[in-house]
Amino acid sequence: MSGGLGNLIKTLQIDTRLLGMVGAFVLIALVFHIATGGTFLTPRNLFTLTLQTASVAVMATGMVFVIVTRNIDLSIGSLLGIIGMVMGVIQVQILPDIVGFGSPAIWIITVTIGILMGAAIGGFQGWLIGYLAIPSFIVTLGGLLIWRGGAWWVSRGTTISPLDPNFVMLGGATGTIGVTASWILALVGSALTVWFLINTRRKHIGHGFAVKPVWAEYALGAILVGAICGITAIMNAYLVPTRILQRRFEREGLEMPEGYTEAYGFPISVLIVLFVAITMTIVAKKTRFGRYIFAMGGNPDAAELSGINTRLLTVKVFALMGALTAIAGVIASARLGSAGSSLGELDELRVIAAAVIGGTALAGGVGTIYGAILGAFIMQALVSGMGMVGVDSPLQNMIVGGVLILAVWIDILYRRRTGDS
């Protein structure tokens, strides 16, 4: 890195790891864009990519906490499977008889039960780990087998479909908020970002700390607002296929005007990811719970001696992981419009890989939420891109495996250079 650029990054206080990951994502995207003859970096493909990543991204944020506390959770793929299956049975076979078919209460009750179930199972696994001191690797390896078996048990191996139409909107292309709402959201997000930058600066000046030069604040604000508006523009550029629009007009008994178009805007599942990402970042950086998670990961004895109840903390971390797995289960089953007993298979490995590619250290104490989400996008971009280029699926797996090892090796080199252990 040249001195000038290095200084610029330092002045703006941008995380170099974040920069590296964005760079890797752009590189992968460009390579596939060229290899596919210009179809990768299109609004349509990027829209699909975000839909495909949403479920893993949600779980990856929870996995950051799990790994930071020096644990692992191998059960989440199976947990997602059984929760998806239970939610499927509830919304298709039980609730319509009680609240009536098509009632909005169906998706609300279903999702609530799913999240409670995830938190309960996760919390129970956390109790075995925290209080009975059984290694998390073993508890969740057991969980991987138990919950996958349970998922099959719930439905006797059948696939439950079609799911409730309202529920399906939480994960698929049918559930988008349209152009206007997307732009309003972008404006609100931009305003909050700017307010946050100004507020932080004011507080620092108030306490007499050193602050960035004003131009650097402006530059950072411009980059962030630009990113928000850019992503919104992409989501708003993907037009609903004419065929689907025509069918909708026909259903309502209307004639579609000549040249009528409509764009998708943000899918609800992506908004869920955004909400989870922001909430989890606040939890990690600004709450005692988050502070204790990182303290425990850095030095469990020190955390204990500081009066932190590390056992209860372990239960909470795994309960949170379970709840997030349930949310991911909503997105995954809603996207497919069905719940099969193989739902979520191998997701635990995708999620762990996303967290690790995103800079979460398996030794504990280090990891970021945005890193894990970017890690999930990088993984999915790689898989989707290879699919588009026509790489066979066995070879895809081999390449993803190789990339995972390579990413961790680069991370080790990076830490060595920056002096992090």
Added chain:
Amino acid sequence: MSTPLLEMRNISIHFGGIKAVDDVSIDVMPGEVVGLLGHNGAGKSTLIKILAGAYAKDSGEIYVDGKKVEINNPRDARDLNIETIYQTLALSDNLDAASNLFLGREITTAFGLVDDTKMEAESRKIMARLNPNFQRFSEPVRSLSGGQRQSVAIARAVYFNARILIMDEPTAALGVHETAMVADLIKELKAQGLGIFLISHDTREMMELCDRVSVMKNGQLIGTERVEDVTEDDVLSMIIMGKKPGETVDA
């Protein structure tokens, strides 16, 4: 004689079949420094870990200001204004100085979120007193030197108005200059009326800083002596032979 600030009476604890601490009684007066001496494994660290709430004693009693207290975990000890600086420093290496200083006792905003700016400002104030050269507030403490880490650990104990301070080898792994700094600090805290338990292997340092020394061997208390009543050699023979000064003459 006035009431001791803190008194530990007939404390015992065993791990498996080994009596790590066997019927030991020690006390400290306000403004007094009591040294704990003995070989590795003599039971000093175990004894003070009971006081800090890290271990649960099997038997014995603890009195603060003459009143019996129960210390079952580190939070109990902190609530009694008993602060500990551990040999291993007990810092989370991945967190910065302010986060470590306030670990378990974070300052929060009206919304219940941790107030990092306020905590850093408070850390800067206390560090300006303890170690004016310290400026590395935003880095993880892993990247700090031994002395800087030590000052973070000491700042943590001092900031929360400790009345009883336990220092387990506070100068181990420190340079000459930093050791002198810690010695000055101990004198200052003593002048403020704190009761201090000091653990060290450096007998000469102990003779200089302490008012009394208690010597332990194999989990038992050999004896407690005022430093002006004994020589460094007396203390050494207590540590090594496990006998009081008078007894060595008789033998």
